[in-house]
Amino acid sequence: MKLIEALKLARRPVPETARETKIFLACGFTPLHLQAFLTAEMCMRMPENRITINTGLFGDLCGSIERIDPNGIDFLAVVVEWGDFDSRLALRTLGGWLPSRMGDILESATRTAARLKSGLTAASHSVPTIVCMPTLPLPPMFSCSPAQAGAAETQLRHIAASLAVCLSQESGIRVVNGQALDEASPLDGRYDLKSDVLTGFPYTLPHASAIGEALSTLIQNRPSKKGLITDLDDTLWSGILGEVGMERISWHLDAHTQMHGLYQQFLASLSGAGVLIGVASKNDSAVVEQAFTRSDLLLSKNDVFPFEVHWSRKSESVERILKAWNIGADSVVFIDDSPMEVAEVKAAFPEMECLVFPKNDYDEFWKLLKHLREVFGKSMLTADDAIRLRSIRDTSAWRDAIQSRKNSYDDFLKAAEACVFFESARPDGDARAFELLNKTNQFNLNGKRFSESEWRSFLKDPATFVLTVSYQDKFGSLGKIAVILGRTSGGVAHVSGWVMSCRAFSRRIEHQCLKYLFETLEADEITLDYQLTPRNGPLQEFLTELLGETPGEIVRLSKEQFASKLPPLFHRLEGIVHV
Amino acid sequence: MSDQENRLIGCFASVFPGLSAEEIRGTSAQSEGIWDSLSAVTLAAVIQEEFNLDIDPEILPELNSFESFRSYLTRMIPGTVNGKS
Numbered sequence: 001m002k003l004i005e006a007l008k009l010a011r012r013p014v015p016e017t018a019r020e021t022k023i024f025l026a027c028g029f030t031p032l033h034l035q036a037f038l039t040a041e042m043c044m045r046m047p048e049n050r051i052t053i054n055t056g057l058f059g060d061l062c063g064s065i066e067r068i069d070p071n072g073i074d075f076l077a078v079v080v081e082w083g084d085f086d087s088r089l090a091l092r093t094l095g096g097w098l099p100s101r102m103g104d105i106l107e108s109a110t111r112t113a114a115r116l117k118s119g120l121t122a123a124s125h126s127v128p129t130i131v132c133m134p135t136l137p138l139p140p141m142f143s144c145s146p147a148q149a150g151a152a153e154t155q156l157r158h159i160a161a162s163l164a165v166c167l168s169q170e171s172g173i174r175v176v177n178g179q180a181l182d183e184a185s186p187l188d189g190r191y192d193l194k195s196d197v198l199t200g201f202p203y204t205l206p207h208a209s210a211i212g213e214a215l216s217t218l219i220q221n222r223p224s225k226k227g228l229i230t231d232l233d234d235t236l237w238s239g240i241l242g243e244v245g246m247e248r249i250s251w252h253l254d255a256h257t258q259m260h261g262l263y264q265q266f267l268a269s270l271s272g273a274g275v276l277i278g279v280a281s282k283n284d285s286a287v288v289e290q291a292f293t294r295s296d297l298l299l300s301k302n303d304v305f306p307f308e309v310h311w312s313r314k315s316e317s318v319e320r321i322l323k324a325w326n327i328g329a330d331s332v333v334f335i336d337d338s339p340m341e342v343a344e345v346k347a348a349f350p351e352m353e354c355l356v357f358p359k360n361d362y363d364e365f366w367k368l369l370k371h372l373r374e375v376f377g378k379s380m381l382t383a384d385d386a387i388r389l390r391s392i393r394d395t396s397a398w399r400d401a402i403q404s405r406k407n408s409y410d411d412f413l414k415a416a417e418a419c420v421f422f423e424s425a426r427p428d429g430d431a432r433a434f435e436l437l438n439k440t441n442q443f444n445l446n447g448k449r450f451s452e453s454e455w456r457s458f459l460k461d462p463a464t465f466v467l468t469v470s471y472q473d474k475f476g477s478l479g480k481i482a483v484i485l486g487r488t489s490g491g492v493a494h495v496s497g498w499v500m501s502c503r504a505f506s507r508r509i510e511h512q513c514l515k516y517l518f519e520t521l522e523a524d525e526i527t528l529d530y531q532l533t534p535r536n537g538p539l540q541e542f543l544t545e546l547l548g549e550t551p552g553e554i555v556r557l558s559k560e561q562f563a564s565k566l567p568p569l570f571h572r573l574e575g576i577v578h579v
Numbered sequence: 580m581s582d583q584e585n586r587l588i589g590c591f592a593s594v595f596p597g598l599s600a601e602e603i604r605g606t607s608a609q610s611e612g613i614w615d616s617l618s619a620v621t622l623a624a625v626i627q628e629e630f631n632l633d634i635d636p637e638i639l640p641e642l643n644s645f646e647s648f649r650s651y652l653t654r655m656i657p658g659t660v661n662g663k664s
Contacts, residue, residue, distance in 0.1 A: 004625050007593035032617075033624060197622050198636055205628050 001209045004253050005032055006040035010051075018050040021451075023219065024068055024127075025053050027079040028061040028090075030200035037212030038077065045220045058200065062112065065119040070126035074453040077215045078120065079132045081202065082139075085109035085159065089139065091196055097141035104154040109156060113163040113211065123173030126460070128216040128452040132176040132211055136191050136202060171431060172220040172456075174379050176211075185210035218379075221452070225353070225375045226327050228267065229318055231336035232283060232309075235357040236264060236299065237291075241283055246291040259365045263357070264298035268368055271303035274385025275376050276392065278306055280317035280334070285309040305393045309325070314341045315348035324396060326502045333375060335368075355384045382432040384479035394476030395503045399473070402506070414510065414570040419472040420512050421575040422520075425459060425466035425483070433468050433483045440499035442538045443482075443510070446531035448497060462526035463487050465521075469513060470575075471504055478503055484513055493523040502538070510542055512571050519561050528555040528561075583630075590625045591645060594618050605643030614643075619644060622648075630656060 025031055025038060035053050042051040050119030054073070056064025061084040068076060083090025086108040088097070123129055144150035168175045185207045196202040203211065233240045238257035239249040251261035267537035271277045275301070281288060288309045292301040306324045314336065322329060329349040336342050337357040345353040353375070378385070398416075405412045425433045438449050450458070458464055469482035482500035486493060495517070498512060517526055530551050532540060543551040546565050585634060591603040593614055597604065608614045626648060627634055634642070642648050 003621075003628050004593045005588060007621070011593075011596045032620065036621070176632065193622075194633075194636065201620075205624065 001040060001213070003036060003205050003209075005268075006033075006036045006209070006212070009040035009043045010036055012043060014048075014050045015175065018520060019050060021046055021049045021051050021075070022073045023051070023053045023075045023077055024056070024073045025077045025079070026061060026064045026068070028059055028081060028084040029054050029196075029202055031055045032199065032201040033205060034079065034201075034203065034208045034212060034534075035105070038215055039210045041212045042219065044215055047207045056409050062115045062119055065116070065123060066460070068123055068127075070123055071457075073127055074451060075219045076123055076127050077132075077219065078129065079211065079215070080116065080134055080160075081136055082134045082156070082160075084116075085112045085156070089141075089156075091139055091193060091202075092200065097139075099143050102142075106152065106155050106159070113159050117163055117166050120167055120173060121170055124170050124457060127172075128219075128221075128456075129170075129173045130176070130215055131164075131173060132159055132181075132215060133168055135178070135181060135185075135207070135211065156535035160377065171380055174221065176214045176218060181210060181214055184213070206303050221379055223331055223435075223559075225275075226331040227278060227325055227333075228270060228372070228376070229278045229280050229321055229332060229334045230267065230503075231314075231338070231341065231357065232279060232281040232288065232291075234337040234359050235335060236267075236279075237297075238359070240546040241287055241291055246294060249291065252296075253488060259359070259362065262365075262369070266372065268299045268303050270372070270376055271299070271382055271389060272386070273376070273378065273427070274388040276327075276389055277304050278308065278321040278325070279304050280308045280314050280321065280336075282311050282314070283309050305389055313344065315345050316351060318352070320344050321500060322502065325392060333372065372480065380431050382435070382480075384432045387477055387479050390476060391478045391503060395478070396407075398475045410568055410570075413568075416473040416475065416507070416570070418471065418507060418571045420509060420573055421470040421570040422573070423468050423470070423575050424514055425468050425485075430459070430466075431469065432480045434465065436480065436483050436499050436501065440501060441533070441535040442502050443498075443500040443505070443542075444499040444533065444536045444539060446529055446533075447496065447533035447536060458485065467513075467516075469500070469509065471507070471509055473507075482513060484517070486525065488521050491522070491524045492519045493517050493526045495526060495528045498528065505538065508567060508569055509571070511566060512569050512573075514557070514562055515566065515569065516573070518562065524559050526557045528557070529553075530555045583656070584649060586629055587626070587645070587652060588627050590622065593625055598619070602662075606646050618637060620660045625651075632656075 021040065021042065023038070023539040025035060027034070028264060036195070056067070061078070065078065067465050080283065081090070083093070088101070088104045088105055120131060138153060138156065140146060142150045142153045144153070160267050164175050167173045169502065180437060188309055189204055189447070190207040191202060192204045211550035230236055237249040237251050238255065238260045241249055250257045251264060252258060267277050286308070288307065297369070306321055308320055318334060329352040332352050334342070334352055334354045335343050335357050336345070337359050339356050342354045345352065355368065358368060397431050402412060434450065434452070434455050437455070459466060464485060464487045467484045468480050470480045471478045478501070481504040484495060485495070485497040486495040488494070498513070514526060528543070530543060530553060540551065543555055546557060546562065547555065588600050588603050591606060592598065595603065595606060595618065606613065608619070623639060623642065624631065624633055630652060642651055
């Protein structure tokens with residue numbers, strides 16, 4: 001982006017009523033054009049918001065971070081440069097580059113790193129924090145030739161890298177990936193000595209633009225896609241299984257089909273991170289089942305659910321997979337080596353990203369892997385990511401069991417040996433609860449989405465309660481599946497948010513939630529901030545059933561009214577918390 | 580009006596939003612409440628990027644009005660005669 005474009009974007013008109021997103025940009029140098037680029041990038045990502053960027057005292061990065069009032073800001077963006085570790089590493093300071101001073105510089109850098117770690121960690125507990133570690137080349141101050149990495153220079157890089165390791169492990173901190181920035185902004189085009197000396201701004205405009213983009217990407221923290229549907233022949237492996245047989249399909253170096261092995265390895269890693277993997281293949285299902293017994297396959301049968309293997313149209317398979325996963329087509333990527341199949345699925349699901357597997361093009365394959373990592377990347381994995389596929393498979397088994405049951409539904413529920421766990425949300429942000437609140441559509445009280453800062457403020461407010469609900473039964477564990485939030489006053493529990501994963505439907509967990517609230521909060525009445533949304537029909541049905549009429553905007557439910565409608569519940573309760 | 584002058588007006592407009600083209604032509608460091616050190620630095624950066632120039636810091640203080648930038652560009656950009664490219 002050019003500076004002139006950034007300035008125009010940053011000054012675009014926004015309605016008076018636009019929500020304000022406040023970002024504090026902390027850096028040790030004059031933020032000048034970086035502020036313009038960051039504002040412009042945020043304006044593009046949040047076009048309906050008014051973007052306000054405040055800055056701290058230049059030249060005192062640690063102090064700026066330590067003095068921040070996190071209550072007034074939505075995000076903290078921190079850009080660290082070498083001069084922040086020790087001013088002698090910046091070119092505006094004439095502090096001496098004598099080899100005998102290197103030990104002192106390293107000690108000072110170590111102390112600053114500890115201070116940055118402490119300040120940033122503390123700030124991140126209150127406000128989502130994005131950190132960009134040094135991006136400029138170190139000055140030519142070392143006694144070695146630039147071709148050689150001397151001890152002092154290597155130790156400085158180690159100090160910065162160690163700090164980045166510590167920060168990246170904090171749940172409230174996202175660190176800009178230096179490798180991604182290297183691709184966007186070549187090292188030799190980053191530093192502008194003239195600008196640094198004359199104005200105190202050290203970056204070339206293209207580099208400032210690249211940093212603005214990197215910071216805004218992490219501030220936005222776009223939700224990742226949820227599922228990937230893959231073809232098998234000439235995609236997951238090389239060869240047509242039905243023609244060459246399971247022994248002759250390949251994915252190895254010696255057969256020059258390594259990229260299929262890499263693809264399998266990649267899908268297995270996505271599956272391990274909670275991405276749903278499904279198969280849509282025109283094949284004989286028995287032959288595919290046999291192929292998946294090969295022990296050298298890098299994607300195991302257990303990593304995949306469901307398998308749609310038959311001779312029907314791919315779009316039909318995709319439709320069934322979406323139904324099994326119960327997610328929208330816009331959250332899924334479809335990959336097939338046949339452009340015709342890709343076009344057929346794309347025509348049926350225009351909102352789905354449909355990609356051709358580039359089976360003979362190494363460069364394109366490399367780009368595909370990088371692109372997939374971009375769309376499926378998550379800022380942090382939760383415990384529920386590890387059990388997601390299994391949980392969906394268990395839910396499917398549950399539905400099958402309901403269909404084939406011989407006894408009454410009550411008997412079926414009783415025999416399920418279900419256990420419901422109630423917990424207070426963790427004050428550090430509870431990533432899974434936050435994810436549920438912002439992704440759940442069908443059982444969602446009002447469709448309200450939370451920004452990270454709103455969510456953290458809610459968690460910190462002593463007047464509120466935030467309950468998370470987990471579930472397991474003899475079919476398996478669903479993990480954390482519901483979040484309820486609100487406040488209490490005078491015997492009334494006001495529920496302002498309530499979401500539940502669709503996987504948890506038909507188990508009367510929603511009834512157990514209300515019962516739990518009445519009992520634990522000793523409430524005589526529960527009010528619910530209900531709002532009809534285009535997709536929360538299941539929640540509306542539930543409330544209609546309880547109230548005996550279509551719910552209005554504020555739903556009032558008395559203890560007696562609820563008791564009269566309460567069906568038998570068979571859950572065992574655990575993890576009782578007092579809210 | 581030349582393309583170069585139009586682009587220069589665009590640069591000024593990005594730094595001084597709300598001014599008309601006519602007002603921009605009359606803008607200078609003496610324009611009260613508009614021209615400050617921050618806008619001067621930003622303006623120089625925008626113009627350098629837009630015209631792919633590297634302005635000598637020595638003459639930067641002299642570039643203190645729309646007219647002075649216009650004259651400077653006419654002198655510095657090869658292939659332009661009297662502001663016509």
